[in-house]
Amino acid sequence: MRMSLDQKIGQMTQPERLHVTPAEVKEYHVGSVLSGGGSCPADNHPADWVAMNDAYWAASMEADAGHLAIPILYGVDAVHGNANVRGATVFPHNIGLGAAGDPDLLERVGRVTAREVLAAGVDWTFAPTLAVVRDPRWGRTYESYSQDAGVVAGYAERIVRGLQGEGILACAKHWVGDGGTEAGVDQGDTVIDEEELRRVHVAPYSAAVEAGVLTVMASLSSWKGEKCHAHRYLIQDLLKGEMGFTGFVLSDWNGVDPLAGDYGEAAAMAVNAGIDMLMVPERWREVIGELKQQVKRGVVPIGRIDDAVARILRVKFACGLFERPQPAARQASNGVAFGSREHRAVAREAVRKSLVLLKNKGGLLPLDEGARILVAGPAAHDRGRQCGGFTIEWQGVSGNAAIEGGTSIWEGIRAVAPRAVRWADEGEVSDARDFDVGVVIVGEQPYAEGLGDIREPSPVRPGAHLSVAPDTLEPYGNTLEFAALHPEALRTIRELADQGIPVVTVLISGRPLVVNDELAASSAFVAAWLPGSEGGGVADVLFGEHPFAGRLPVAWPSEMPGGNGRGGTGNDGVLFPRGYGLQPR
Template identity: 35%
Template sequence: MLNQKMIGFGITLALFFLSSCGGNSKAEQTPIDPATEVINQKVEKTLSQLTLEEKVGQMTQITMDVISKGESIFVSDEPLELDDKKVIEAIQKYKVGSFLNTANNRARTPEKWNEIISDLQKVAMKEVGIPIIYGIDAIHGTTYTAGATFFPQPIGMGASWNKDLVRQMAEITAYETRASGIPWNFSPVLDLGRDGRWARMWETFGEDVFLVSEMGRETIRGYQGDDNDVSKKGRVAGSLKHYLGYSSYSGKDRTPAYIPERQLREIYLPSFKAAVDQGAYTVMVNSGLINGIPVHANKRLITDLLKNELAFEGLVVTDWADIENLHNRDKIAADQKEAVKMAVNAGIDMAMVPYNFNFTTNLIELVKEGEVNISRIDDAVRRVLKVKYALGLFENPTTEIDDYKEFASTKSEALALATAEESITLLKNRKKVLPLSKNAKVLVTGPNANSMRTLNGGWSYSWQGEKVSEFAEGYQTILEAIEEEIGKSNVSYVSGLEYKMDGKYEEEQNINIQGAVKAARNVDYIILCLGENSYCEKPGDLVDMDISENQQALAQAMAATGKPVILILNEGRPRLISRFEAQMDAVVQTYLPGNFGGVALANILFGDVNPSGKLPYTYPKYPNSLLTYDHQPSENQEKMEGVYDYESSFEIQYPFGHGLSYTTFEYSDLVVSKNEFDADDKLDVSVKVTNTGNRAGKEVVQLYTSDLYASISPSVKRLRRFEKIELAAGESKVVNFEISARDLAFVGLNNEWISEEGDFIFRLGNLEKQVKLTETKVFDQFPSLNL
C-alpha cells in the first residue's frame, strides 16, 4: 500500500503556505521527502520504457460503448458484454489507458462493474503492462451503480451549509465508487451557480465563491482522505471541474462567457485553488469559451495559470469530445488534427475522446512532424502515471468486492436522509402554517408529487435521470412518504399534471386541474408539488425561467379554493414563481434531494424535523433581475434629489442565505477584538446566538463584510465565514471566527490581491460593527494572462 508520502505529487506541499483565495506567481520550493522520490523514480522508469504509441495511448480515454457488443459504438446490447475484439483493438493496437462512462448510459450492479473493469485490467496488464484508470461521474452518490446511496445533488449539499455532512457524503460516495471497481470520480463541480437560467446550476454548491470553496475542499477531503492516500480502501481520486469560469453570457449551457481577468481571479479561481491546495489529483476542463477562446485551447489558463502559477502537478483531462469541438463546434481548428495540436500544446494531458481512436493517430503524427514536442507528451504521461501509482493500481488494479461489506449500509442511508433534511429550505411560513398536524387531512397534488425521477434529477442511474424508475422503486416519493407519515386515510391525491416521462423535462400532460379542485373540498391543507422534471447539461437549456404555464394554472386554481396551500418546490434551479407566490401560505424548497427526499420532506412538514437549510443562491423574482447577493452598489440605486432623478430596483424573491426555522434565534453581543487593525493583524469576531423558541433547532451563523469605499466599486457585501450550530430551546452559544486583512482583499486594477485602508462593516444576523483598516497592503501580484 502506498502512503501519502509516496504519492509523488507535491500537489499540496508546495502550496499549503498560500491562502485560499490568492497565490504567488511561483510556488515556494519545499524539500522532496524520500518516499516521494521513490514514486517519482517509479514513474520515470515506467515512462522511459514506453514507446511513443504507448505514451499517446496513456493520454487517451474511450467510452464504454466503443468496446461493448452492440449494434454500433453508440448502442450496446443488454445484458452488457465486452466485445473481446474491440477490447483488444483499443488496448493492444491503440494502447488506450483510460475508459469512462457506462454502456447505454445505464447503471450496473457493483458485481457487474467489477467484472467489466477486472477484464479490462487483465488485458491492459498483459498487452501494455500499465493498468487502465476508469472514471465516472458520481456527483451525488455513486451515480451509475445500482443500489448505491444517493444524496442530495450538490446544490442541496450547499443548502445544508454543513461542511461535516459534505465531507461524510464524499467519504461514502468514494467508498461505494471504489466498491464498484472505479477509482476516479469526475467530481466535485467547483463552478459557481450565479445564473438561475443555467442548466448546470444544480451541479454547483451555489453562487458564492467562499461557500463553494469550503464545500469543494471538504469534498476532496472525503474522496481522498486528509492524507491524500488514495491507495487506501474506499478512496478515489477527485476531479475538479470545470476549470475555469464555466458560465455563460446567454444562460444556456456551453455557450460563450466574457470574464475580465480580475473577476476570473477573484470570483472563479479561488474554489479551484482551495481544492488544489487540499490535494486534488485531477482537473477537468471547461467545455465553453472565455472571451472568445475555447478553454481547451487556452494555454494561458491551463499551463500558465493552473500548472505553473498554482503549481498543480496532477492530471488535466478534457470534457466529453471537447477537442473535437474545437473543429466541429467552435471553428478555431481547420481539422481534427489541428484541434489535437491546439489542445495538447495548451496543456491537456488526457483526451476524453470518446468514440474513436483518431486522437491517437493524429497525435502520433503531430509528434513525428515536430508540431508537438515529445517533452509535452512526457509531461502529460508523467502526470497520468503519477495518478495511477497514487491509486495503487499497479499493485492492485482491481477491487476485491468482498472487502466492501458496508456498501449501501443502513448507516450510509441514515446519513443521506439526514443530509436531505438539512438541505431542505423553508422559504415562507405565513401565520406559522407549518408544521402540520398529523391528524390533518391533506391533498397532495402536482407533477412532482409522485415521482422519484424528479427527486433525484440528472446524473441518477443515467445521464438525464430518465431511468430512475427502474432502480428506485424501493424508495418513497413525496406522496408515499406523506401517506406513511400520517396514514393513507388522511391523504387525497390527484396529480393535476403529469410529466411526459419519455419527453422533455418541461412538458406536462394529463391535465386534471378540475379534479384537484374537487378533491380540495374535503381536506384541510393542499400540498402542491411543483418544479421540474430531470435534465442535465445542454438538454436542460431554458427559453423561459417562469415555472410552466400549466403549473402556474394549477397553483392559482389551488389558491382559489381558499384552502391553505403549501408550495413544495422540487427543482434544480430557481424557476420564477412571482405570479402566484403571494397566494401561497408556505413555500418549501427541496432542490433535488435524492432518494430520501420524500421522507425528509414529510419529516419536516409534520414537525419531526426542524428545517435548517439556507439558500445557496439568490432566488430571483423577475427574469430581468438576475443578480447575485454580492452585486455592486450601482445595481440598486435610489433617487437622490439634486443628483439624479432615477432609480433601479434590486427586487428578488428570497435572498442568498435565507431559510426559516420552526424556532427563533436571537443574535447579541457582537464583539470585534479591535476597532482599528493593520494589514498583519488577525481579528477575533464573536457573537452570541440564543434559541428563543420552544424547540431545538439548527442555525447557520453567517459572517458578512462590506468594504465601504474602494478603488474598484466594492460588492455590497461578501460572505467571509459560516458555521452551522445546533441549540436546544433556550440554549445560547458563542460563535467565534478569525479574520484578517487578507480575507478582505480583492483583485485590483494592477492584477493584485490588495486590501485598502478604510472602513469595513462586519455583519452577523441583525448586528453590525464598523472597524477600520489603517493601512493598504498588496498581498500577491500576478503576471497578466492577457485574457
C-alpha cells in the same frame, strides 16, 4: 523498460466503453475508459459493473513483449452519489448541499459516494463541479454549491477530502469559469477580466489543489473568446505553474473537436495547451494516429508528451492503483455497502438540511401528523423527478421504476401521516374542503447540461455531448417563469386554495425560478431543490421532526433576467437574497 510513443499516447487516451473492447485496451495501451451518461452494463447493478471493469483491468495488466502492465483508470459521473447504478444512494444535487451549509456533512457525502463508486469496481469520479453560478438560466445551475466563491472554495476542500479519503480519484471541474458565461449559456463565453476570473472562478480550484485533488477537467466554455481547452495560459501557466497542480488535466467530452477544422491540429492545440488526457468517446483511434503524426512533425514536443504521461502515471501510483487487485477481489467491490441503510441515512440528513422555507403564513408549518392531508402534484410520487439529471441516464429519468430503493416524497408523507391521501387524477378536486391542508409537490422535469438552459434554441456545436445530434440544441425553455414552463402547477395550487384549504407548495427544481404567482397562492412554500432518492427527508421537516435549516445558496429572482447580464447575483430583480430562509420555532 522504456515506453514507446504508442504506449505513451495510449495512456493519454480515454475512449467510451461502448466504443472500445478489452482487447483494444491492450492493443492500443489505453490509459482510461469512461462511461458517458446512461452508458451502463446490462442490468446495471454493482456486480455487472465489477465484471465489466474486471475485463478492462485484466487486459491492461496483461504484460508481454509489446505491452506494459499499467492498470487502467475507469471514470464515471458520480456527481451526486454513484447514481449511474441501480440501487445507489442518490444525494441532493450540489445546489441543495450548498443550501444545507454543512461542510462536515459534505465530506461524509463524499465518503459515501466514494464507497459506492468503489463497490462498482470504479476508481474515478468526474466530481466535484466547482462552478460558481452567476445566472440561473444556466442548465447546470444545480451543479453549483453557491454563487459565492468563498462558499464554493470551502466546500471544494471538504468534498475532495471525502472522495479521495476513501481511495478514489476526484476531478475538479470545469476549469475554468463555466458558471460565469454570458446569459448562462452552457459552453458559452465568460467575458470578464482576469481579476474577476481569479477572485470568483479560480478560487475554488486553489482550495481543491491545496486539498490534494489529483485530476482536473477542462471546461467546454471559453474565456473572452478563447476556448479553455486550448488556453495555454489558463492550463499550463496558471493551473500547473502558478498554482502548483501536479496531477493531470483531462479534456471534457469531445472537447478537442471544436478547436480546429483539422483534427490533428485540434489535438495538438489541446495537448500543447496542457491537456494530458483526451476524452475522445468514439474517435480515439483517430486521435492516437493524429497525435503520433503531430509529434513526428515536431508540432507537439516529445517533452510535452513525456510530461503528460508522467503526470498520469504519478496519479495512478498516488491513488494506489498499482497495488490494487482486480476489481472483483477488492473488499469494496462486494456490494454489501451499496445503497445501505447507513448510506441512505446520510442522504436523508442531507435532504433535511437542504430544505429552504420561503413562506409560512400563519405558522402553517410544521404540519400535524394527525391532520387530514391532501397530497397533489406530479412530483409527489416520482423518485426520478426528485433526483434530476445524471441519474441512471444522462438526462435523468421519470417515475419510480429505475430508482431502486429510497422513497418518494409521498411515500415519506404517508409513513408519517396515516390520514394523508394522494390525489393522483388530473381532474378537479371536488372534495378538498374535507381536508385540513393541501401539500402540492411540483417542479421541473429532469435535465442536464445545455438541455437545461433557459434561452432560445441554438445550433449544436461540433462534438456536442448528445447521443443523437439534432440541428438545434433545444433548451428547457425560454423563461424562468414557472407558470409558463409548467402551468399545471399553478392550476393545482389555486384549485385547492380556492376551496378554502391552506396549501403548502414544495418546489422540486435545479435552480431558483420565478414563482411569484405560486407564492401568492400558497400559504407556505418550500424550496426542496433536487433532493435525490430519500424523499422521506422532506417529510421529516414538513412534520417538524427536524427543523428547517436551509438557507438560499443563490439569490431568488423576482423576474426573468434579461440580455447577457449575469442575472440573480446582484440586487436587481431579487425576491429573496442569498442566505434567506425562514426557521419557524
